[in-house]
Amino acid sequence: MNSTAASTAGTERTPHRVGLLDRFLMQGGIVITFLVIAVVATALIEPRFLNRLNLINMMRNFSFLLIPSLAQMLVMTAGGFDLSVGAVVAIASVVTATVMLVGSGYFPDAGVLLILLSLAAVVGVGVLVGSVNAWLVASFSLSPFMVTLAMMSVLVGIALYFTQGIPIYGVTDTFVSGVGRGQLLGLPVVLWVALAVLAGCIVLQRFTALGRHIYAVGSDERSARLSGVRTGRTLMAAYVLAGVLAALTGFLMTSRLGAGHATIGTTLALETIAAAVIGGVSLRGGVGRAEHVALAALFLAVVANAMNLVQVDSKYQTLVLGAVLIVALAIERLLLRRRQA
Amino acid sequence: MSTPSGTQAAAVRASATSLVAGLRAARLPIAILCTLVLFGLIEPRVLSLGNFRNIAIQASYLAIFAMAQTMVILTRGFDLSLGYTVSLVSVAASMAMVAMGGGDAAILWGLGAGILVAALIGLANGLLIAGIGINPLVTTLGMANVVMAFASTVSDGFPVTGLPPGFTAMFAQASVLSIPVPILVAALVFALLFLTLKATRFGRSLYIIGANPRAAVAAGIRTMPVLVVAYMLCSVLIGLGALLLTARTGSGEPNLGGNLTLEAIAAAVVGGVRLSGGEGGVGAAVLGALFITVLSNGMNLVQIDGYLQQICLGVIIIVSLIVSRDVRR
Numbered sequence: 258m259n260s261t262a263a264s265t266a267g268t269e270r271t272p273h274r275v276g277l278l279d280r281f282l283m284q285g286g287i288v289i290t291f292l293v294i295a296v297v298a299t300a301l302i303e304p305r306f307l308n309r310l311n312l313i314n315m316m317r318n319f320s321f322l323l324i325p326s327l328a329q330m331l332v333m334t335a336g337g338f339d340l341s342v343g344a345v346v347a348i349a350s351v352v353t354a355t356v357m358l359v360g361s362g363y364f365p366d367a368g369v370l371l372i373l374l375s376l377a378a379v380v381g382v383g384v385l386v387g388s389v390n391a392w393l394v395a396s397f398s399l400s401p402f403m404v405t406l407a408m409m410s411v412l413v414g415i416a417l418y419f420t421q422g423i424p425i426y427g428v429t430d431t432f433v434s435g436v437g438r439g440q441l442l443g444l445p446v447v448l449w450v451a452l453a454v455l456a457g458c459i460v461l462q463r464f465t466a467l468g469r470h471i472y473a474v475g476s477d478e479r480s481a482r483l484s485g486v487r488t489g490r491t492l493m494a495a496y497v498l499a500g501v502l503a504a505l506t507g508f509l510m511t512s513r514l515g516a517g518h519a520t521i522g523t524t525l526a527l528e529t530i531a532a533a534v535i536g537g538v539s540l541r542g543g544v545g546r547a548e549h550v551a552l553a554a555l556f557l558a559v560v561a562n563a564m565n566l567v568q569v570d571s572k573y574q575t576l577v578l579g580a581v582l583i584v585a586l587a588i589e590r591l592l593l594r595r596r597q598a
Numbered sequence: 599m600s601t602p603s604g605t606q607a608a609a610v611r612a613s614a615t616s617l618v619a620g621l622r623a624a625r626l627p628i629a630i631l632c633t634l635v636l637f638g639l640i641e642p643r644v645l646s647l648g649n650f651r652n653i654a655i656q657a658s659y660l661a662i663f664a665m666a667q668t669m670v671i672l673t674r675g676f677d678l679s680l681g682y683t684v685s686l687v688s689v690a691a692s693m694a695m696v697a698m699g700g701g702d703a704a705i706l707w708g709l710g711a712g713i714l715v716a717a718l719i720g721l722a723n724g725l726l727i728a729g730i731g732i733n734p735l736v737t738t739l740g741m742a743n744v745v746m747a748f749a750s751t752v753s754d755g756f757p758v759t760g761l762p763p764g765f766t767a768m769f770a771q772a773s774v775l776s777i778p779v780p781i782l783v784a785a786l787v788f789a790l791l792f793l794t795l796k797a798t799r800f801g802r803s804l805y806i807i808g809a810n811p812r813a814a815v816a817a818g819i820r821t822m823p824v825l826v827v828a829y830m831l832c833s834v835l836i837g838l839g840a841l842l843l844t845a846r847t848g849s850g851e852p853n854l855g856g857n858l859t860l861e862a863i864a865a866a867v868v869g870g871v872r873l874s875g876g877e878g879g880v881g882a883a884v885l886g887a888l889f890i891t892v893l894s895n896g897m898n899l900v901q902i903d904g905y906l907q908q909i910c911l912g913v914i915i916i917v918s919l920i921v922s923r924d925v926r927r
Binding site: 338393397399400402403404406407408409410411413414415417418421524526527530531534540570572573575576578579580582583586587590591594 | 726730731732733735736737739740741742743744746747748750751755860863867873874903905906907908909911912913915916919920
């Protein structure tokens with residue numbers, strides 16, 4: 258339930274008669290339009306965009322955005338919010354590098370084993386953070402926004418205290434060459450991982466009871482409970498999955514960077530919310546599809562890549578991101594209002 | 599709580615209930631005292647008169663920000679752009695003062711520029727939230743990034759130096775009737791907001807909108823202009839606090855806002871301003887700010903690592919959310 262919902266709490270639902278244009282807009286049409294415009298404009302202005310190396314690089318960044326955006330989507334469709342995604346990414350990166358550094362003392366030549374060990378540790382972190390978030394939100398009916406905001410402060414504090422802001426080196430070479438820089442069938446390994454996560458989310462949402470329950474809890478927690486959905490358990494599943502996906506992102510980013518950083522992921526809370534919202538995930542819960550979120554994440558990745566290519570200061574990139582988020586929401590509200598009228 | 603007349607047990611139960619209620623109401627002053635005593639035992643300097651003066655001055659900045667945040671939280675709103683607004687106002691006011699010659703005559707220009715920038719941010723927030731109806735959390739999160747981009751680029755990311763000496767003298771070091779100016783300003787803001795909330799139609803509208811937006815519309819309150827004014831008031835107060843902080847540091851700082859968003863929210867929430875709207879007031883915000891300041895002052899004096907303090911802040915927010923949650927449901 259959205260205890261901090263906007264003051265204009267609405268009763269709007271899908272109307273009886275939907276026009277062709279509206280149906281297009283509702284089914285990801287806005288995102289597809291944005292994406293096509295962004296790709297064509299970038300390719301025209303800066304032909305280097307279509308270089309194979311650049312595309313590969315962009316696909317990696319897209320993967321690093323897609324996975325946490327799907328995490329954000331899961332929590333938001335369940336009626337929640339997760340501001341701690343970026344912090345989980347940071348702490349997961351620190352844990353990955355630490356496990357590899359310490360582990361290489363015991364198993365110096367077992368790169369694959371070290372990778373699996375740190376993956377297990379990172380998944381553990383994700384499960385732990387997700388379940389604490391869910392426990393606080395569900396058991397005490399606290400605002401998910403506030404809980405995850407406070408959690409963000411705690412997790413970033415822990416990561417920085419532990420490392421004192423200094424990167425942890427000593428990541429296994431196999432990890433960097435095999436995962437971070439690795440390619441499979443001509444595409445980056447991290448992209449395959451992200452696509453697998455995307456496929457998993459689509460299956461979850463379309464074909465499983467848990468997926469349906471997440472939608473039910475997100476659109477109306479009380480009716481969901483009255484119709485037999487175990488709401489507490491559903492919220493727990495959504496937050497734990499989100500925690501694990503965020504942790505996986507930190508794991509993969511470490512393989513790319515070659516070191517554990519406590520300072521990565523600071524803008525991910527905003528970026529993932531932007532990707533989810535542009536992808537049509539409702540801030541009031543109950544609405545949102547993984548494939549649309551993926552298109553939105555791709556759009557944001559293209560825009561960021563384009564700005565890098567034409568050498569826009571990264572400070573202005575946050576400006577564009579903030580503005581895009583607000584404009585996307587304004588369009589959604591205005592469409593909704595017009596449809597009601 | 600009403601008890602049946604007569605029996606002693608009922609009377610005891612009644613007085614126990616009122617004791618619990620009293621403790622609940624006084625939990626923050628008690629927490630502040632306990633914190634002071636606890637740190638005082640470890641480090642006696644905590645309990646010195648000079649440190650009390652320090653705490654009061656530090657708390658007055660945070661109190662202004664917490665009171666600003668309260669004005670919109672009362673309406674079920676939020677301002678996540680607080681910290682970066684502080685940064686941008688600091689940089690903009692300083693650049694204005696330097697551009698106008700850097701003499702004491704430029705101070706007024708700085709004040710004007712700072713408040714104008716803040717009011718514009720508040721107007722944008724208010725129009726997006728109340729006019730178009732976008733969720734306040736996400737609106738101000740997006741706005742935070744827009745404002746941050748400006749704050750860190752207009753001065754190329756560097757601090758703006760060369761402010762008029764009179765600016766720091768007047769707004770940071772001066773005292774009136776031996777009360778330091780920051781404390782005086784905070785007290786004035788408190789008095790004005792207290793009266794506004796208690797005695798004006800605008801103030802009561804904020805509570806009604808927060809308690810039940812639909813009832814507010816039914817009661818004939820024009821929600822949209824009230825909310826726009828609330829967001830502008832919030833921003834202007836943030837601007838005022840930013841100017842005082844700038845006077846204290848003596849330069850325009852693009853990173854001045856730092857942790858302030860989280861601290862201001864923490865102060866309001868710890869004080870008992872309810873995030874679901876319609877409950878709490880500026881008194882709660884001031885007490886919350888005092889508590890957070892006493893705590894961080896104590897942790898600084900006993901030399902607790904800054905990152906550990908960040909962890910503590912998060913834990914305290916969660917604990918006070920649990921303590922002050924709506925138990926009536």
